[in-house]
Amino acid sequence: MSLKDVIHDIEGYQNIKSEIEVLKKYGFDHGARRGQFDAILEMLHPKSLRLRVSEIIDETKTTKTLRMVPVQGYLPPFQAGQYISLVVEVGGVVTSRDYSISSSPSQIGYFDITVRRVGDGFVSEHLLEETKQGDEFTSSAPAGNFYYNPLIHGRDLVFIAGGSGITPFMSMIREVTGRGLDRRIHLFYGCQWPDDIIFGQEIDDLSRRHADFTCTTVISEPPVGYRGHTGFITARLMQEILGGLSEKMFFLCGPEAMYAFCREELKQEGIPERKMRTEMYGPPRNVTTCPGWPEHIDADARVSVSMKGGETIMVRSTEPLMNSLERHGIAIPSLCRSGECSLCRTKLLKGRVFQPEGVKLRKSDRQFGYIHPCMAYPISDIEILLP
């Protein structure tokens, strides 16, 4: 005898049995849910986007805005400050780069991305010089953690932007002024030269029309006779303009050097970690200067990378593993390219890699030998298991 034979002896069993029979007749037909999952996901978190350049706007001599509309369907929502990872093919290499969306989240018809020429940036060069109206791209859905949280960030905000680091702030400023949200923003905008200032006219207009939005531009290499603020964005300047820094929330986006400088300035003023939010900035310009980089490995060092059950390639130690793989036509999932999002998480089977401070590995991923190839530099011959 098993439970099956006596199951009807359980009190209430028969009642439930009859209830189930009724429900089988009249209950909801879940067949109607076929395909529903993909449809819901597509509205909020599509796996990828297909975008078309609808307009190209000249911003400065070195900067353009590419206005992107969906090839079909709708654009998903995003939070001002988030980015998309744009897939580009340059010279036969498929790679991706992150661009903060500079348009407002209220603008649901398009995403603007604003691209500035970077010294040796072959991707920015491609986007600025080769891209035409009507071109199509694939991108990720909006992602990233650099955004305002109304629950903890208060209403008094200080934005510190360096160069093209203005782009996520532009989205935030456009949203706050456009929707009339109850937040006060002061923008410190650091640029090398006056003609480097992106969105200068719009920022002027908005600050004239909105009492709660003000801006200070700071030029680091001013031409002779320049009359505005010059040098760096120092705590002293901030104190002078804002008259007190406590109770304010600071957001920083710009080059590596600016973070190091401004964060330290704010720390000296007693601003706690929780009052500063910093956007990530991709792999370091020169990894050999990172703390902990093994001294005996020079900039030209080459090592081998074998993929379990696959080919072996030769790569430079000073290039992120992900970029080297892409050079060899091996695409692994990528998103933040800053060691943060873990989408490229890969198992290291043999050898050693250098991962700069700030690479956000889970504790147990470290224990089980996982690395984030977008910010991992092979410093010996290695073997990896592709994800």
Add this chain to the structure above:
Amino acid sequence: MPEYDAVVIGAGNGGLTGALTLAKAGRKVLLLERHNVPGGCGTSFVRGRFEFEAALHQLSGMGSQERPGPLRAILNDLGVMDKLEFVEMENLYRVVWPDTFDITLRAQRDAITETLQDRFPKEKDNIPRFFDLVYGFSMEMIQGLFFKDPNISKEKYPLFFKYALIPTQKVLDEYFRDPFLKAVLSIYWSYAGVPPRWFSFGDFAIMLFAYIEFKPYHLKGGSQALSNALLDEFINNGGEARFNCGAQKIITSGGKVTGVKTEQGDTVQTRSVLSNASMLQTYLDLMDPEQVPKETLESFRSTSIGPSAFSIYLGFDCEPDEIGIQETTNFIAITTDMDEAFARWKTLEQQGVALLTCYDVSDPDFSSPGTCQAAYVTLQYGDPWNLVPPHQYYDAKYRYAEGMMGLAEKVFPGIRGHVEEMEIATPMTHLRYLGHLGGAIYGRDHYAKDTQYFMANTSPVQGLYFAGAWASQGGFQPTLTSGRSSAKAILKSMAKK
């Protein structure tokens, strides 16, 4: 075409234990996972200086080394224990109604009885009687049901036969008068996802019994450590895992599984599929409609999609003490009317009950020195979120979270001022990462009619098996166990051939 003894769809808890069980038995196994990390719910994510535990609050069924529980036995068999370090929690939980009532129960029968008798002197005699029932029932269920007594009968196991399907609320009303006492004793309902009115006493009693007897646990590195350990052992046993690659179609012919087409477009041959995906969506979206037996879809009519969760992950720039957190597990309620609290799960209104877990209280190493973290969650159905237009989604998310934070501040004043990192997950977030309609974290609703006595977890499609919450119950222990059991069933059927 490559051939596998079995293909496992989904590397959630059940998929991982299932895949590992099969690989350890020497079978050639392919594990497909559409996400880039193993674990499903059993995962973590990093923000700033914090690694947030996504889902595990209290691991049940572990027991100590000296008195191992059923889950410890399974993890031992699977060979992952030496890679993991478990942390026992001393207390069961704290329940607090702000400014009204506040109580903490130790995970120990006598201590609980004493504390409750002290706080509810009018119910002094009823309390031990109630625990006699919970324990008596559980012992009978273990002997009669889990150990499959061949002579099971109403006469031999009277408590089991009387109480297994009775609503928990009915038993509480029979034993007690004080609404706070009833709510304190049954508060696990808000964690299990079924209100006392519909929670079968059998499911409830065994849950309470197991947490008291085997203690609540957590582990170093969080649930991701467990998922990583299971995957690692799977790979060490020759298993093949593919991430960023879900299954697109289960191929069947003449009512039998013959293969699986992956999202990358290739097809593999196999006669056994263990699906750790939603059982409903396995039939709806992973199979051709004409291959799904008509009565299978019909049988789903008596069930509904279960709750999801609204979770706020909080990283604090201070130790738990500084913000008044003294317990790991804190239930916060605004009402003793649990039906009312449950009804709110189907709306975007202020929640009636929530759970704040601060792992650092039991495990001071959980977060980096000088910081701590909490997972703050209320269950909620996905439906109200389906009605929010995409471009109002973030506003709605913050509005709901604001209500939750307001509730937390009533118990932990000043908590907000120490938040350094915050991540908010709605049912839509869970839908996205788990791949389940409604963002369901526990599969179907688990009312009395959805218990094991009425639901078949086998499929009429030959070679198709299930693991995870849809195939058993929600929670870590049930899902980890289900993968193991289903893999054993697969091995048994292979042995027959």
